[in-house]
Amino acid sequence: MPQRYDAVVIGGGHNGLVSAAYLARAGLRTLVLERRHVLGGAAVTEEIVPGFRFSVASYVVSLLRPEIIRDLDLPGHGLRILPLDGTFTPLDDDYLWRTDDHAHTMREIRRWNAADAEAYSEYGMLMVEMARFIKPILGITPLDPRRPDPRDGAPLGSLLRAFSQLPQRQQTAFVQLMTMSAADFLDQWFQTQPLKGTMSASGIIGTYQGVRSPGTAYVLLHHYMGEIDGAFRAWGIPKGGTGGVSESIASSARAFGAEIRTEAPVARILVKDGRATGVVLESGEEIEATSVLASTDAKVTFLDLLEPGTLEPETEASIRRFRFRGSSGKVNLALDGLPDFTCLPGVGEHLRGAISFSPSLDYMEQAYDDAKAGRFSRRPYIDMIIPTLVDPRMAPPGKHIISCFVQYAPYHLAEGTWDDQREAFGDAVIDTIAERAPNIRSLIVGRQVLTPLDIERTMGLTEGNIFQGELSLEQLFLNRPAPGWARFRTPVRDLWLCGSSAHPGGGIMGAPGRIAAFELLRTKGRAA
């Protein structure tokens, strides 16, 4: 006798858990099904080297919506976010080191270029204004251009009104952010190469685009929209790794009455008369549900979990056009001690924040040129953090871990396979670090290299794209994941999309999971 739920959520990543928590809170009998033995999807903590616990994939948090933290009482369920202060950009014989101490950062940039220091303050204020202005978009459902619904139109209308009331300089900046390349945008403001190189990095994270590709300024802004305790642009690391975020959401969901099962891979979504009626697990077990929510990406959901032929050919073609193109990898290192940078020797505060290998715009763009040719960057962009300096219990006493986000690592290689090139990719990362911190090699006691293929296999993210689909202009808002299907609803009735393939996209934000739950509840006439 199959069991019956009001809602079944496929995938226990952070978005799936957020959806489940909201649905359970509204009184729906809700079940989450996770394929792996751990919850969290890409926001997961695992002990890969004995004694060392890694935020295996996703490693910092900033974008998590404050209303989710509040609504689900995540601090009450154990969420602690530890601040990550500053960004250190090492060069051969110099560095650029920005911190939260404004006066220090001003002095530091002035050391490079006085005009840039001037511009930096103004730029920072402008970006905060921009983020404040655009943030409401993260909370709304894209309207349906064919059948405009006044309820959807209202927030958009107020956004338009707000736009017309912005000072013109901000209006211009907004249009530029929506259309320009990160490099062109920054070139308007700054001269200093390490500053531009490092700032441009936010524009390309997770995308198969270069800093000179139009559209990357939006991704730059996307990463400005985070806030921690009301402080914009603040980044932190969850205590216990990013798995800590997922666990707190799971705990909240359970408290609201949701059931969560791990090691319960879904084989297929059941569809009867054009309506989703439940799921069947790989074990053969059938679970019935009034609504099915998929936090899996658009490809997995529509092309793998639905019986072929369920979608109209035209809709299926449209889904197939949704582009993933994973471009990043992850290298996690277990260390005996701390890296020592030639340009600023010793153990200092500069190691406590982000360490960015991004000396210039050209360096960033050349890394992309490699990717376009179908090979990993010989000298990649690396965003490195040493979480054990902030959260020492992630490693045995005196030991450290380093988490390196690496770009570019294109999913599609021109030659060979990722299984053959995994270690070479890891070596390129170590080589790049060793150029600035030569002692790194002697410190390594364990390493984990995650290629886009590994991310696909382990996390189920198609082509290893960390955002469940590229954050390019044509795949945002109305078109995410496909024109006409941007409203969390899918061509199959009672099947909903609640992961990062839906608006507003990826990052540990939780927004798709939250809005999808609200849309479902609204449709069912339930109060959220």
Next chain:
Amino acid sequence: MSMATVTQLPVPRRWDAIVVGGGHNGLVCAAYLARAGLRTIVLEARDAVGGALATHELVPGARVPVWAHTVGRLRGSIARDLGLAANGLRLVQPQARVTSLLPDGPALTLWADEAATRREIGRLSAADADAWPAFDARVRAIASVISRLAALTPPDPTGAVTRDAAGLQGVAGLLRLGLHVRGMAEADMRDLTRVLPQSIADFLEDHLASEQLRAMLAVRGVRFTSMGPHSAGTAQVFLSDTAGTDAGAAGETVYVRGGPGALAAALASAARRSGAEIRTSSAVTAIRATDAGVSGVVLASGEELLAPIVVSGLDPKRTLMELIDPEVLGPRLGWQAGNLRLGGVTAKLDLALAELPRFRGLPDADATLRLRGRLVVAPSIRYLDVAHDAAKYGRISDQPWLEATIPSLVDPLLVDGAAASGVRHVMSVIVQSAPYALREGSWDEARETLAARAMAVLESVAPGIGTLVVAREVVTPPDLERDLGMTGGHPLHGEPSLDQWFAWRPMLGAARYRLPVPGLYLCASGAHPGGGVTGIPGRNAAREVVADHHRA
């Protein structure tokens, strides 16, 4: 200052409108203004009108296009309004639209005749031959929307809701346009928001499989732009190239009999017949303006002309940064104008040839027929990408992509008097990428490097062409800036990228042909809908000028 100096200057004359620059858009604008009854004068710095449309003599008796070598995007309604045929314009449209030449394989020609095109593509890929009609129809459908957009004055989003009724109407008009385009499949309509910001490489990959076919089409998404085939927004550049023509996916190939300069002559004739005055060799050095508005212009000779309306046919950066007093502009507009992106990456190579070269991969039977279209050397998307990569770092491409025409095949009059020079044909070659701002060295040295690299690419598809060259010239981006006044050597008066598009071309708050100084207008490629020989910015600007003039 002596009394004599003062009295030497003529008494300033008054006009209703002064058009600065006699390029094709300036002439179109002046013709429409004069037809609306405005006393209008066009001031052209060079000794002939036409700007980038000019034709010039490479060797005695052999003439080549100075820049634009085809004119198929000229809007038909403008040609009719202005009676260009009656003013001497003759257009020639060959059966072959475009031929992709390879160093090591058969050429591929797209024809005016769809059945012929399909047969040809079928030799390369049966799937693409099957996909072609639907793809072509889709391109036409989307291009028709873009074509309607092109005819509009964009709304002003800076005050769309609260401040500007015109802006609101513009938005309403757009919505109507967007929601009710007749004859367009709903799926196409829905896809519009996805296609416009797409890269041309992705757009083509969604429909076609063959690399040679994709690359020869992708050229039109990146031509004259500082973007690569993977740059967002290049699909829109490609579709705009098709908008308003009957060319479809293959693209237009239309020649002017007598060379493109003959189109400039027809436009000038039409403008004069409408009542506009045209003065050449009259370089404007300043536009007189205060916060209250413009009052006229100053010529290099020191002469002043007065008018309450000044319409600039120059690029927006030059107009604002060089001709307007910076104090009137103010720091914010100065910053905005200073950051307009006008870095040209396109050069041109013109050749006078002793005879028609032999190209690889062309069937003997109809080789000359195929050579009448545009000739593209761009074997793959990757090739286009690599050519663009060099420009990102301020270098000339090792292997530039080329788009050539041999206009003398279509119009033998171009070489009519060149027998004595030993010239039977002329060839006009667009060469990309060749960035205006070189990181190393100067263009004086780089000129020969560029020519050598372009010739090497030509040799690879036409072995022995080098031995046929009687004369050649290279037009570099700095030449474009010096000779035709285009800032940064950008032939489109600014990147046609998404950040300088539609309601923010050339910049936000100035997209309705009105620059932010009262009485100052922009009527050329820096304004919506951008560059190319369409005449639309000129006509749209004239419409706005006349509306304001009647309101005043």
